[in-house]
Amino acid sequence: MSQPKIPDEQWAQVIEKDGGPITYKKIPVPKPRPDEVLVKIKYSGVCHTDLHALMGDWPLERKTPVVGGHEGAGEVVAKGEMVTKVEVGDYAGIKWLNSSCMSCTFCMQADESICPHAQLSGYTVDGTFQEYAVANAAHAARIPKGTDLAAIAPILCAGLTVYKGLKESGARPGQTVAIVGAGGGLGSLAIQYAKAMGLHVLAIDGGAEKGEFCKELGAMAYIDFTTAKDLVAEVKAAAGDEGLGPHAVLLLAPREKPFQQATGYVRSRGTVVCIGMPAGAMVSMPVFDTVTRMITVKGSYVGNRQDTQEAIDFFVRGLIKAPYKIVGLSEVQNVFDMMKESKIVGRYVVDMTK
Ligand SMILES: [Zn+2]
Ligand SMILES: [Zn+2]
Secondary structure, three states, X not given: OOOOOOOOEEEEEEEOOOOOOOEEEEEEOOOOOOOEEEEEEEEEEEOHHHHHHHHOOOOOOOOOOEEOOOOEEEEEEEEOOOOOOOOOOOEEEEOOEEEOOOOOHHHHOOOHHHOOOOEEEOOOEOOOOEOEEEEEOXXXXXXXXXXXXXXXXXXXXXXXXXXXXXXHHOOOOOOEEEEEOOOOHHHHHHHHHHHHOOOEEEEEEOOHHHHHHHXXXXXXXXXXXXOXXXXXXXXXXXOOHHHOOOOEEEEXXXXXXXXXXXXXXXXXXXXXXXXXXXXXXXXXXXXXHHHHOOOEEEEOOOOOHHXXXXXXXXXXXXXXXXXXEEEEHHHHHHHHHHHHXXXXXXXXXXXOOO
């Protein structure tokens, strides 16, 4: 098989200082280390996390300069000599978790997202807003040949995150999950995954338009928090079963208030899963209720290699649709500007050839 030609230089979007703007410039093409693959990125989704990375919003140290992006889908064009399970020509995805140590207690239990030595694409190592990017071969997502690489890019972060959150909720087929922020990008994917997993969805968001959207995606009920008089009572009633409330709650909203309300309507023995991260927000709940109703509150953060393959599998089977718009690599800052003004519906995906 002829080896693909790999140039020495390439275009990239580089974070050079907190607050941006991100810099569109030429940089050298990276070389894969022995356990890494070099992926020719065809498409990369733009995630809210990329904007947080650019702005320096998080209490988490970032490399500077760093190439942004962590939802890259493309083709393997080179690999290190230790890589055996991935071949040149395979499709691969580069996600937020670029690598982990594989030997700490968390990695040993496939909890690699909480590995203290985890490397994060577009944050602690160069990400996918470049034509060629490297990732640890064991952590790179396997994407079946023939998959639409533009459409699958958002699954590598947003899809994986909500799918893992649903698994962490412990909700089983036939049970009800409330999804808060159901009309947003993460929410629309969560509704589809929940349905595919046999769960009934109670969608919560603001405005009639989002309600229509959630119902089209298969939500059995919609609660509009902007018009609800008593949100907790309405959610419990909508869940059926004599108002016992939903078995699980997925918190995807970028606001703090839902993080205070969820323990009020979750069913006794139910689980509240925090996924969205409103800046500086606190979770609070009455201790009495938490104890006497045996409520679990937990966080869920991306997913492991197996979760990734499962999330991809649902997509490949045609069960998940993520609406997206294509932009060129030079236009990433424009997407960030729209994000800042909350003007984005669906996801923007960068086409590396544009
Ligand atoms: Zn992301
Ligand atoms: Zn580890």
